[in-house]
Amino acid sequence: MKKALEGVKILDFSRVLAGPYCTMLLADMGAEVIKVERPGSGDDSRHFGPYQKGESAYYSLLNRGKKSIEINLKDEQDLEIIRNLIREVDIVVENYRPGIMEKFGLDYDSVKALNPNIIYTSISGFGQNGPYKERPAYDLVAQAMGGMMSITGYEHTPPTRTGSSLGDMSAALFATYGTLVALFHKERTGEGQFVDVAMMDSIVAMLETNVLQNTVAGINPGRVGSRHPLSTPFDAYRVKDGYIVIAIANNPLFEKLCHIMEQPELIEDERFTTDELRTSHEQELKVIIENFLSSYTVEEAESMLLDAGLPASRIQSIEEVVQDEQMKVREMLVDIEHPIAGKMTLVGNPAKLSATPADPSNAPPMLGEHNTVFKK
Amino acid sequence: MKKALEGVKILDFSRVLAGPYCTMLLADMGAEVIKVERPGSGDDSRHFGPYQKGESAYYSLLNRGKKSIEINLKDEQDLEIIRNLIREVDIVVENYRPGIMEKFGLDYDSVKALNPNIIYTSISGFGQNGPYKERPAYDLVAQAMGGMMSITGYEHTPPTRTGSSLGDMSAALFATYGTLVALFHKERTGEGQFVDVAMMDSIVAMLETNVLQNTVAGINPGRVGSRHPLSTPFDAYRVKDGYIVIAIANNPLFEKLCHIMEQPELIEDERFTTDELRTSHEQELKVIIENFLSSYTVEEAESMLLDAGLPASRIQSIEEVVQDEQMKVREMLVDIEHPIAGKMTLVGNPAKLSATPADPSNAPPMLGEHNTVFKK
Incomplete structure (x- = not known):
């Protein structure tokens, strides 16, 4: 070659x-x-x-x-x-x-x-x-x-x-x-x-753009774990046997998630009607999501969310990566x-x-x- | 140009x-x-x-x-x-x-x-x-x-x-x-x-080589915070007003650290005589180091350690990076x-x-x- x-x-x-x-x-x-x-x-x-x-x-x-x-x-x-x-x-x-x-x-x-x-x-x-x-x-x-x-x-x-x-x-x-x-x-x-x-x-x-938070916006960014500083729910969430990530940054996807959780009332909940509001009530929403996910395994939660078209995935260990068919x-x-x-x-x-x-x-x-x- | x-x-x-x-x-x-x-x-x-x-x-x-x-x-x-x-x-x-x-x-x-x-x-x-x-x-x-x-x-x-x-x-x-x-x-x-x-x-x-821990050594590496999985003291340590990192992976540098801490007896301490032993007693050594560092600010600790030729540094925020003369x-x-x-x-x-x-x-x-x- x-x-x-x-x-x-x-x-x-x-x-x-x-x-x-x-x-x-x-x-x-x-x-x-x-x-x-x-x-x-x-x-x-x-x-x-x-x-x-x-x-x-x-x-x-x-x-x-x-x-x-x-x-x-x-x-x-x-x-x-x-x-x-x-x-x-x-x-x-x-x-x-x-x-x-x-x-x-x-x-x-x-x-x-x-x-x-x-x-x-x-x-x-x-x-x-x-x-x-x-x-x-x-x-x-x-x-x-x-x-x-x-x-x-x-x-x-x-x-x-x-x-x-x-x-x-x-x-x-x-x-x-x-x-x-x-x-x-x-x-x-x-x-x-x-x-x-x-x-x-x-x-x-x-x-990357974290530097601009300081040079342009005058902020000194801190640590926010795995979550997105501006969008919610966008984080690692606990499930029955581990964690998964969910990456939702807009209303249509959030509405889908509420339907999956069979809690459509959250769509109209005044704490959660916009991405910005969800971010300011990030902890409350996390409790709701983790309560729901607590009865699902990583595998179940991942396929449920992916099947619904939501950006989500398991968090793979090195061993799982090594065994991953994609790799x-x-x-x-x-x-x-x-x-x-x-x-x-x-x-x-x-x-x-x-x-x-x-x-x-x-x-x-x-x-x-x-x-x-x-x-x- | x-x-x-x-x-x-x-x-x-x-x-x-x-x-x-x-x-x-x-x-x-x-x-x-x-x-x-x-x-x-x-x-x-x-x-x-x-x-x-x-x-x-x-x-x-x-x-x-x-x-x-x-x-x-x-x-x-x-x-x-x-x-x-x-x-x-x-x-x-x-x-x-x-x-x-x-x-x-x-x-x-x-x-x-x-x-x-x-x-x-x-x-x-x-x-x-x-x-x-x-x-x-x-x-x-x-x-x-x-x-x-x-x-x-x-x-x-x-x-x-x-x-x-x-x-x-x-x-x-x-x-x-x-x-x-x-x-x-x-x-x-x-x-x-x-x-x-x-x-x-x-x-x-x-x-990088984390993958080899699995493919070659059969280990599934976990999370160890900021510390080195094999060398000690090699971690982030708390000081009076924040944290610094110290990166020591051999005996001569460890001995220098003991002298700086005015605890030369640690050099002969059977828990700490090799890098491997220090790693298995990592938590105990961390307590000793942090006790010592607790009376120093980030700036004081960093110059003390660097002046002694030890690999160490402050942990800069984005704002500090932006204002750093080196940058x-x-x-x-x-x-x-x-x-x-x-x-x-x-x-x-x-x-x-x-x-x-x-x-x-x-x-x-x-x-x-x-x-x-x-x-x-």
Whole structure:
């Protein structure tokens, strides 16, 4: 099968999550990614669980389809190999703290001196400039500093981290976007450039219109749990054996819900006649809805509401997602054949391209697997 | 200033959030985005708050730098205009429910018949195939079905929605990635293709290694609030006037923390001698840390910990983010000049490219502002 990024060469100094996810997205599309790893131990994530036959599934997901060379960045001979590789590649990706690549003589300016048309993508916690650039950054810190935690969770809970590493993942996606834009420009003009992406900036972008609540409306938005701040009933509701979500933002759908609940009198109830009124009486309406739903299971409630044409769904656990027929059809779970661990089930690629589909089924490299190819 | 996507033409049928964010990222980089809007009322998001002088800031953020034409997709004359535009553009983007574009004769196959090399990007709740493809999809439903809610929040709270529209935003980013990969392929080969991105798939991808907890380790991960499931102390902690986060995953940093707390005896405490032990005694350690922090303000605690070289930070509200000096330096807040609302402060673009920087400072179009250009 044709690959869109066939022939695009990437020298990848990145470790753990944000950088590797970016280069994984490019490898899935056919780029040749040469991953630079510390001799002996490799990327830290080789030692992150879960493991299958002693092999890290964490590492495997993020590094499938890449090549691995062991390089000691403090060794002059190894650095010479790196400098030669830099002359041959299109893109360098790194996610060290600002200043570290400079110590190795591998900052953008040095790399550009070796390869004037290079694209050089740096992913960091706070970016390459500004008062925070030297601060230690973890996903938790990015979610905290970027404001996402302050609007996630309930009024009565502390600010809450989103359950996955949103700071890393969003930075990976914006870095992929920036790198692909730069690659398109390089293809047309030959010119390379520096691409600088920060986890904190990425989290702030992911806030979308929440930021405007402050810059335009002067509000400092708080935490409202799973409910919609302006529309009701639009929330997670308790049923007999769990929770479901209902997403109703207009009168016709609300009227349907009242009929399903066999409480048509609620339609005329002066607390509930408009979306705005329902929102100001949100708690009272929630009690009514949960009373009604308390005799239904998740499955019963979901089909009842969907059959009536109401936007609603169960809230799936990770296990339910993994077993979901939709995920099979969408190829969102892919098996790779790991040389040691055997068949391992990883997450697929959500961009479904018809002519040049992603291939997420390649194995990750063993540490130094490609030493003999590149370290000659 | 040079723009990387100069000359790239996009016909944009998308509405509200996911599709418009995707084409906004492309417009920021210089693509010409012609937005197709319903005559008279336009994109629904023109009527979403917050407003400035009656103009939607929501719409402005998502549609800056685009052009607007009013088109009735049920009107044969208007459809003829659209068919002519399709022949001239590189990319079509839409986020209707699967089947709707077909009703207008504007599905991929019909569009491809008009322009064989077109890139056609569809963003939907569940994708163009599979048992859920017809289901109504809102961000809340995508976060619920995709498993993200099940791992966000606390053990004692219901599954929790992330505070921003992660289903829309992640789909927008994966669609941008897919579209740019397709654009690179088209630049090199002339060939277009279909790009199909689903909100549910995108949420599942954003789960990152959480999925592997199930596929590889057989665990069904639950909700652990803001803490790290494997490392401690790695959580949000209460201080005198709010919360801070601390992110410690190894012994040397834990020892530093014990010295700061003037409780060096904790280093030898058999409950806390390894990261694993600290995690199994997580609640006890939290009480000790919060007792210590209770006499410090957020500001005091943050500088004390950062000065000692510990990864820690305050948890910023949206207002604090907006006023953060780092965000000014990083140009993550940009002023546009809106023809009616005047100066409006929107969110910047997190991909900082040196040679072809994004320009996020263009005004959004008034409804039908470019009718006379394109409807001739």
